[in-house]
Amino acid sequence: MGNIHEFIKNPINIIGSDGKFSTILGIFNFIEANGKKCSYFISPHLKSVTERIWLKDRFISVKELKKNIRIIKRLGIKLTLFEVLTLCYYISAAKLKNSTFGLVEAGLMFAGDSTRVWKEPLCQIVTHINKQHLEWTKTKTLKEICQQKVGYLSKRTTIYVGKQDPKTLKIIKQILKKNPSKQVYYGSGWTLKKISSSKRVYEDKRGKIILKNQNILSDGLWSNVGLAIAVARFLKISKKNILKALPKIQFEGRLQYIKGKLTKLLNPKEKFLIDGCHSETSAKNLASYLKSTNKDIYGIWGMQKHKYPELFIKQFKGIFKKIIAVKIPGEPNTCKPQRLKQIANRSGIKCEIAPSIKSAIKQLSSKNPKVIVSFGSLYLIGKILNSN
Helix, strand or coil: CCCHHHHCCCEEEEECCECHHHHHHHHHHHHHHCCCCEEEECCCCCCCHHHHEEECCCECCHHHHHHHHHHHHCCCCCCCHHHHHHHHHHHHHCCCCCCCEEEEECCCCCCCCCCCCCCCCCEEEECECCCCCHHHCCCCCHHHHHHHHHCCCCCCCEEEECCCCHHHHHHHHHHHCCCCCCEEECHHHCEEEEEECCEEEEEECCEEEEEECCCCCCHHHHHHHHHHHHHHHHCCCCHHHHHHHHHHCCCCCCCEECCCCHHHHCCCCEEEEEECCCCHHHHHHHHHHHHCCCCCEEEEECCECCCCHHHHHHCCCCCEEEEEECCCCCCCCECCHHHHHHHHHHCCCCEEECCCHHHHHHHHCCCCCEEEEEECCHHHHHHHHHHC
C-alpha cells in the first residue's frame, strides 16, 4: 500500500496488558491542551467500531470505514479483523494535515502485530504487563509474554516503561539490555503520591505537579495518568497545559458511575458503577476501590471464556454481598452464567443467575443504599452503555 504508515507524523506505540487505553487518552488530552492535534487507534471499542479511530477532530465515519475496507479487500489478502481496522486507520490517518502525533495501541502481543510497522517511532510506551492471552504463547509463561511485547520494540526510539510488579520489571530490564535504543526510562523516574481520593502529587526530576480529578477513581488509573504525564513531559508539554487538561479526563467504561435509562430501574439511594476489568491485575484494582467505598456492594458479572474467571473472581472475596451472573449479549465467546455461578460459589461468593442485564438490575435493586457494579468484560460494559 505504498508504505502509507510513513505519512503519519510522530507515531507512538503503546504496548502492554492493562492500561493502554487510559494511557493513550491521557496523552491525547495533554497534546490537545498543548494546542496540537493527533490521531489515535485503539482496541477494542465499547459502543461503536468507529470509536477505534480518531482523526484529529472526529471519529472515523461509517462511510469512510466502508470505503477503506473496499480498498483493503481489493488486495485479496486474508486478514484478521484487527489487521483490517489497523489498515483502515493507516489509510485515513496518512491523509491528515496538521496532525502532529499518531497514538497507536498494539493488539495481543507485539511480535507479529499489525501496529509494529515503524522502524523509528517517536517513542514506545510499555504499560503494565501481566499474564493475559497465555493461550497465544507456546510456554504460557510471564517471561514469554514480556518477550513477545518488549523483545520486539524498536532499536531506534525512546522507550517508556510504566509501573510493573518487581518480577515483571526484572524480566523487562533483562530483555531491554539487548535493545540499543539510547533512552530507556523505567517507572522509577517518576512518583505519584496519594493525597486524597481525587488528589495526587506527581514528581519527577523537573519538579512536582499537584493533580486533581474527580473522575479518576482508582490507583491503577492514576498510575496510567502518571505514565501519560511522564511521556507528556518528554513531548515538552508544559505543566500549565497538563493541569489544564487533567480535570477533563475521564475513562468511559473504566470505573465509571453512570446515569441513564438503566439507572432509572434503581432507587435513589442506589448507584450504578461499571468497570471493564477482565484480568487478575485489573480485578485487584477494582477490589481495592470497592473496599474504600464503605457501602454494600452487589455485582453483575459477565466474562469471556478465556479470561481465567477462577483467578479473576477470587480477588473479590469478602467484598460482594451477592453477584448475579449474566451472559454477554451477542458475544459468542461468553462464559455461560451457570459456569460463572459455580466458579463464584467455589470462591465463597454468593452468586445467582439472570437472563439479562436488566433483569439482573431488577433482582438486585431494593430500598437499601448500595452500589451495584457491572464488571468482567469491556464487551459487557459496551452493551450496558448502549442500552443506557
